[in-house]
Amino acid sequence: MQTSRPSADDLLVLLEVARSGRFSRAAETLGVNQVTVSRRIAALEHAVGGKLLVRSASGWELTDLGRRALAAAEQVDGVLQKLESGSEVGTEIEDVVRLSAPDGFTTFVAAPAAAHLHQNHPGISVEIVSATRRAAQHRSGLDIEIVVGEPRVMRARALRLGGYVLGLYATPDYLARNGSPAGADDLARHRLIYFISSMLQVDDLDVGRRHLPEMRDAVTSTNVFAHIEATRAGGGIGLLPTFMITPDRGLVRLLPDEVSVEMSYWLVAREDTLRRPAVAAMVRQLMHTMQGMGTVLSPTADPVV
Template sequence: MDWDDLRIFLGVARAESLSGAGRRLGMDASTMGRRVARLEHAIGATLFLKTPQGYTLTEEGARLIPHAEAAEQAAAAAAEATGREAGVAGQLRIGAPDGCANYLLPQVARSLCDAYPGLEVQIVALPRVFNLSKREADMAIGVSPPETGRIVVQRLVDYHLHLAAHRDYLDRSPPLTSREDLRHHRLIGYIPDMIFDRELDYLAETGVEAAAISSNSVSVQMQAIRAGAGLGIVHDFAIPFTPGVVPVLTDEISLTRSFWLLRHADDRASRRMTLLAESLAQAIRREVQRLEAKVAVQT
């Protein structure tokens, strides 16, 4: 059985489509389909059912998954042992909520690429939890640790959030000296039914029941605040990127949350992935501390 065919099988199983797997592996969908068919012929079993939603594993396909993943780990270990991954080259796909992806990971990616010139960093910014079992990402950053799954979890860093507004908004709005004054102001926040993690339910901290302007994207919320549309709870590390936006009511409304690094359990055996995980963790800690220090000076 050809390992490369198993690699393609895993790609299709994780992406649940030929085109999605092809984009990840750098092949066209027709080639992916031929390789899957070749593997099915070699083992004498149908591995996928094609449905309107995509490719679904059959029972035979599901039974092949752990063996294919074992071969994947063995291939990675062999590559490391023979030095083909010297210099930590290749692709690293990082999944993260959009606040982290927009305001932290670009600088972190620069740091990683400076340290490892052969590295290709891909940042996937999505307001949801990533499925590492399907290899949607090599590593993911979460705002809370998962309760299930074969995942290695590492606490990265605490970060802070405060109510903030643009100076233009504050200059033309009623006075804001206490939490009670918020009833006279327009709030910006998350769409309630699109909050994918309870740690992101910030609005309850203000005592205001509903936001006048809402989005599932941190970046959209911040741009609305920057435009002077209202007040919102934002990451301190995002404030340096938005001139004119300042924290308010810092003594009354202050939140602390944590970022967690999530990795597939099988990756613990990979020297490359362990090295990249530690480098990523260190870079994120440094960047949060650097940006929050700028906000501390303002306040």
């Protein structure tokens, strides 16, 4: 049962915990210690009459009541930002956007998008985590997740950003030593460079291997840039994202008509998170960056925000 009126200060503490997923990170951002953060959360839970946060392996997660309290916290934060800006409509956004994405997307899309966003909105900073995994059912400390393949998520929105293609590549030296495959049936005598099957968390990426059932592994890694460098070093034939292979890498595309595996990037975020101006701006910038790569990526034509 609610016993007192929630404090606006306590709501802002909850907002930082929800954004970072950690009491320690929230304390650092707010300039207080963890004990103060814990005490503030406890006071807010007492005021609203229920648990706002539950601990998970990835950090603190919001309960249903916590999500309702977070909506109020975001409104308080928005009002304060308008007051600080000195106008009814704030001219500058001050916020941190935290994003996770696979290595290739991080390097070719997310990083340049974040840089351009910061140029246009100096008050927005973007934190990028490289991760190739399924979309989390409970997202803690992240505003945006980029995943490969259409995700199945609850209490979140999934938006298709665009597609890309996996193709086979090798160096001219490798082909001179081992011969160039004449067709898909000829690939069995070559070794594959790709992801580690036992550690692959993304089902759609495993589809690439299913196109090459006869190929044994040469070099495997959880990092796509390791695939590229192992292929450039002549370790085998790499199954690589075509948009990452520029002419200076010295690789030759093999059997493009027979092995061309279509993949897609999806963005996952909570509806309330997408309403934050900084997050909405980042999503728009991601789309703009992908559209600028139209020759190597196929962005969706539908607006996402």
